[in-house]
Amino acid sequence: MPRYKALPAELDPCARQLVARLRQLKDHSELTMRHLAAKTGYSAKSWERYLGGTLLPPREAVEALARITGAEPVPLLALHEIAADTWGSRRASPVVQPRPTTQKREGDREEKREQEREQSESPARPDPGPPATPTALTTSPTTGPATGRFPHIALTAGIVALAVALLATLLLMLRLGEDITPAAVAAPPPTTAASPRTSYTCRITRLDDRWSAGINNGRNTEIFYGATGADVAEAQCLLRRAGISPGGIDGMFGPLTLRAVKTLQQREGMVADGMLGPRSWKALRG
Structure with a gap:
């Protein structure tokens, strides 16, 4: 059994x-990384990362x-579904809370500049004349600063x-990551299919005088490691009948079925190459 590196300490349970x-x-x-790459379509380097805990497998x-x-x-x-929800949550960078005081100071400075500008412009204005004009002039200094102040207050808020x-949100994610324990995984959600x-x-x-499992209509098709379908399932049934376990009857010529075929070939005095050819089928159908 190969030795693996210790999993990262920050990895979620x-x-x-x-x-x-x-x-x-x-x-x-007993699959090698090369076998995993050939059978799953994911490279051996990817499987090293998956099994090393540095990358979440798809x-x-x-x-x-x-x-x-x-x-x-x-x-x-x-x-995998639970691990995908919590993967990397402990490594999330903290949110830096903005400092509203700086923008508030900027708003106050802007307000002060507006007031000084209004005050400096008031003496240079001509005589108001009609009584209605002083009213407009007295209200102008009040509305000027308020117009510049409210956008800053709204932006700061x-x-x-x-x-x-x-x-x-960050605190909630961290709390959920700490509350989830391996014990919760013991009962998988019923919706997962x-x-x-x-x-x-x-x-x-x-x-x-020939044994048959009734799956492939008695064909003796040559099959080998990696094959799938009814011919493989027929061979798996006949291997089980011969007292050699091929694993499950799933129609997949995987490692367990390969080992069972080699055992049959050795028992019958044939070359144990793991390939089901005419002689191996003949031994199975007996």
């Missing part, structure tokens, strides 16, 4: 449990690993409200 489970599946199936990669190792995908996908909302998989049923019969 749910993500840590997901990576540990993926490591167990990989070690149990949902499709987790499902592909469960499929090729014969594991039940529902618990893994539920664990908006920035403060936005900063408070962002800080509250795995992708449909083809199921096969073994119907072992003996016809014309």
